[in-house]
Amino acid sequence: MGTALEWYDFFIYGTAAALVFGDLFFPGDDPAAGTLAAFATFGVGFLFRPLGGIVFGHLGDRIGRRATLIATTLIMGIATGLIGLLPTYDAIGLWAPALLTLLRICQGLGAGAEFGGASTLLAEHAPPGRRGFYCSFAQTGVQIGLVLGTGAFLLVGLMPEGPRESWGWRLPFLAGFAMIAVALYVRLRVAESPVFRRMESTRRVVRMPVLEAVRRHPRGLLIGIGAHIGDTALIYTLATFTVSYATAELGLPGSTVLAGVLIFGVVVIALQPVYGALSDRVGRRPLNIFSVVFAALFWFPYFLLVQTGTPALIHLAMVVMTAFGFAPMVAVQPAFYAELFGARVRYSGFATSRELSTALVGFSPFVAAYLTGLLDGAPWLVAAYLVATALVTLVAFVFSAETKDMDITAIDPGRPETFGAAGSGTAG
Template structure:
């Protein structure tokens, strides 16, 4: 992270926190949120199918475990709509604190939840309820963390600063994978009895640290200008659909490829490798951790590049890489070779998916005006995240129907990537009469969509 050098780089002279503090608060919060959500996905693939659906066959149990995970994705648009509305009406800071509390408490409670063997089907209902709360909390997190950084960032460096909250995704996923892998080294009967709970309960520590930093934030400068001018939308979602329908629907198509690819290259890889191919669980977990570690370093590199190169071009290149890697990914996992599995996971998750993910929040912010951004980005991200969450459910169903063959899943991923490529190419920078009276930097981020 670059050291502070000028007032412009650190923050406005109005008493706002320095840029470093803004980045740390957004990054830690995003890491914590993705740790919680990723922890559930990893546990669904290797624990919940046994502990909450023990009467099913392994693959069907995995399908049902992913179904509970998908419920969280279904809840995310609800959270996006709620927190997007108040984030555009009242401000970014209070929404970030609230989403973190909802996610944190839900995750800790999952770690204390009785299993099917203790209270029967009630355990499954409680698990689903807590997963819904996780989804609602995460629904408002992504846009808030991204905008808190982007709307405070200095001109000419928004590509880089916009990529830093994105690092929270692989960082949180890596932390979750490492903790699960460490706990999974204990004897399996002990791990299934109580060891899997440790990462969920430890999230309470991350919650305290994240809240400490977020409570010290102020509103980012660009939204503060909107608020001072009294330009907030009365009902942001209605104004969004009235003034920006084209970019909204194109953004949905552009973001969908990342949502689906991230789940296929991530959670499905673990389930497919362990359940269908019979790869040792530790090999797949190591490959997932290695991919996340590479992505942590790779995303800021792409962010720096995005200070000089069009964010749209970078995003298009990443989408094309996803299509190219679709078939090699399953070939590598299906080989059962540990080295090949690690290589295809890094190529797919770190480089292909990581390229477009690095510039995603900046690109989305650039196609929506400030007074509608929280709602727009929340809905775009969370509606497509729902599609992504359901993709694992659909993919496992296809694997069952195709007797474990992954090629139809790979083909569908190529089709989704092609749609995402076209939609991204059609996006245009934000224009809106509602913000015409605001400073130019508040109407749309510069250097943007092309």
């Protein structure tokens, strides 16, 4: 629940950047330049996600997973709500895009800590042999956030253009204030991780978790950075750039493409527990490799289908890419990252490595829009760029070890020292 509400906040910015922010905050004679500027501020959030991962990962390994997640909820909800109150460029000039960028930075800080914290909490609560299944619900929350955010803008799209551009676009952001209350209600009732409680009771908390992660788990950090590049470029291409491309280049109504985003979001939600449970049986590594190879092979066919301009074929392209190129990889991701690091540095190592990769490719919608312009609207350079991101992630997965049977309570994975937790996994 908490993850769904936080990622609703993060995703609606991308949809607004594709549909309205270019005109409202970055006006000019060239609409394409306004869209590029809007996507650039969208990417700014990704630049600050690693900082959020480092700062809040440090707190998560020092004061607890649960308390840190409560803090990220407040940061994300307040920043999102304030975006809904911002005056536009016509009202205050350059202050409008400056303040919008500042609030996007706050969203990035909150998002940088959210997924790693939620996944760590789930991993350390999960029973043996079911960690992949339980952890997959962190990613389910992300997709619920995507569906909620897309649905909100579909409803806004039903409004007449005048009211929509004057105040209607604000409603999904103002809902962020209400989301704070709901997310806090849920998170205040979640128990702290039993692994962290044992670390506290035995005084095994590390003073500088990030530095300890670099010292003890350099391979895990490098694998973690590479492992998230392909799916980050993929999801923001589907959820953000495709919306912009289909509306600006193909002339389709925004509601048509947003319906496709809704459909693929629902597909991911349905498949997450399935792939998560499958990873408990066959392992994380095989599913990861299958998923990223499929994505690399399907990017050119994906854009061939999108270029037809036929809504049914665009939706089909989104669903196929999602079901086989995205859903397996992200279902496995929460458990995969949690298993890369020992208990004392898990939150820091998880959040830092994963969010560094988002900083590298978070500007994918901006890059895609730029590459499209180089070929007068043709998407083939975009497809080549996305294949390259998938290959980087494939290298990370090839060099990763199978970790589904590791002892999640170990200070360092694969070493015998544990906290003796009841129900811990088998030492790998």
